[in-house]
Amino acid sequence: xxKMKKVYIGTNWKMTKTYQEGAVYCNELLKISQRLSSDxxxxxxxxxxxxxxxxxxxxxxxxxxxxxNMHWEEKGAYTGEISPTMLSEIGIDLVELGHSxxxxxxNENDEDINKKVLAALNYEMNPLICIxxxxxxxxxxxxxxxxxxxxxxxxxxxxxxDLANIRIAYEPVWAIGENGIPASADYVNEIHNxxxxxxxxxxxxxxxxxxxxxxxxxxxxxxxxxxxxxxxDGLFIGRSAWDMTSFKEILSSIDNLLTEEVNS
Ligand code: 13P
Numbered sequence: 001x002x003k004m005k006k007v008y009i010g011t012n013w014k015m016t017k018t019y020q021e022g023a024v025y026c027n028e029l030l031k032i033s034q035r036l037s038s039d040x041x042x043x044x045x046x047x048x049x050x051x052x053x054x055x056x057x058x059x060x061x062x063x064x065x066x067x068x069n070m071h072w073e074e075k076g077a078y079t080g081e082i083s084p085t086m087l088s089e090i091g092i093d094l095v096e097l098g099h100s101x102x103x104x105x106x107n108e109n110d111e112d113i114n115k116k117v118l119a120a121l122n123y124e125m126n127p128l129i130c131i132x133x134x135x136x137x138x139x140x141x142x143x144x145x146x147x148x149x150x151x152x153x154x155x156x157x158x159x160x161x162d163l164a165n166i167r168i169a170y171e172p173v174w175a176i177g178e179n180g181i182p183a184s185a186d187y188v189n190e191i192h193n194x195x196x197x198x199x200x201x202x203x204x205x206x207x208x209x210x211x212x213x214x215x216x217x218x219x220x221x222x223x224x225x226x227x228x229x230x231x232x233d234g235l236f237i238g239r240s241a242w243d244m245t246s247f248k249e250i251l252s253s254i255d256n257l258l259t260e261e262v263n264s
Contacts, residue, residue, distance in 0.1 A: 006233070007040055007234050009041070009043075010045065011241035012045045012068065012237075013047065025044075026054050030057065030061055032248055032251060035255075036252075037255050041234070042251075045067065045096050046065075051087075055090055055091050064093040064094050064126075065091070065092055066093065066128065067096065069082070070082055070116055070120065071083050072084070072119040074119075084122065085123070094128055095116070095120045095125050097116045097128065098116075100171060100176055113154045114153055114154050114155070114156045117129060117158060127165070128169055129151075129154050129155075129166065129169070130171050130236075131168065132170060132171040132172045134172075144191070144198075147191070147194065147195060147198065151168075160203060163206050167213065169214070170213070170214055171215040171236065172191075175217050176216045182217040183216060185226060188226055192230075192231035193230070195231070196212065211234060213233060214226050214235055215235065215238070218240055219246075220250065223240075223250050224253060224254075228257075
C-alpha cells in the first residue's frame with residue numbers, strides 16, 4: 001500500500017542534451033506537470049550552459065531546477081568551476097553533489113562534498129547528496145559501512161535546522177548507466193532501511209524526515225516497486241527520464257497511484 005506523502009521525482013541529464021533539446025523537453029514537462037498531483041515534487045538537472053534559459057521556462061512552475069555540481073568557494077582562481085553565488089543568482093533550487101561519475105572520473109571525495117553541502121545550505125539551495133557503494137564493496141559485504149562513512153563525512157557540521165533542506169539519493173554505483181544492473185526491490189528496501197537507521201543514529205527523530213531517493217537503472221518495469229518501499233521517498237532517474245514518452249508514462253502511473261490512495 002502506498003503511503004501518502006510528498007514524492008520527489010527528478011532527472012539528471014548528465015552531458016546529454018543541448019539547450020534546444022532541453023527547452024523542448026522542459027516546455028513539455030511544464031504542460032504535463034500541470035495535470036499532476038501537487039504531492040509530486042518534480043526536479044530537472046540540466047547542464048550549466050542552459051540553466052538560466054531553462055529557469056525562464058520553469059519560473060512560474062513548482063518544478064525545481066538543479067545544477068549537476070558546484071564549487072564550495074564563492075569566487076577565486078578555479079578555472080572551469082561554478083560558484084554557489086553564480087547558481088543562487090539565477091535562482092537554482094537544488095545542487096546535485098557527489099554523483100558517482102564525479103567521484104569516479106573527477107576524484108571527488110566525501111570531504112569535498114561536505115564543503116559543497118555546507119556552501120549550498122549557506123546559499124539556501126537544497127543539496128542532493130549522492131551516495132552509493134561500488135561492486136567491490138558490495139561483494140565484500142561492506143555496503144552499509146561504506147554508506148555510513150559517506151553520510152557521516154558528507155553531513156559533517158550540518159545542523160539539525162538545516163536537515164529540512166537536505167535530500168539524499170542512494171545510487172549503487174553498479175546499478176548506474178548503460179552497464180548498470182538494476183537492483184532488486186528487496187535490496188533497495190534493505191539498504192534504504194539501513195540508511196534511515198544511520199540517519200536516525202546521527203540526528204535522532206529528525207533523521208526520519210530527510211527525503212531518501214533511489215537511483216540507478218530506474219525503468220518502466222521497476223519504478224513502481226521501488227517507489228512503494230517504506231523508506232523510498234522518490235526516484236532519481238537518468239536514461240528512462242531523458243525520453244519524454246517514457247518519463248510521461250512513469251509520471252502518470254505515479255499520479256494514478258497517489259490519486260487511488262487519496263480516494264481509498
Ligand atoms: P540511470 O537511470 O541512467 O542508470 O542513471 C541514474 C543516475 O545516474 C541518476 O543520477
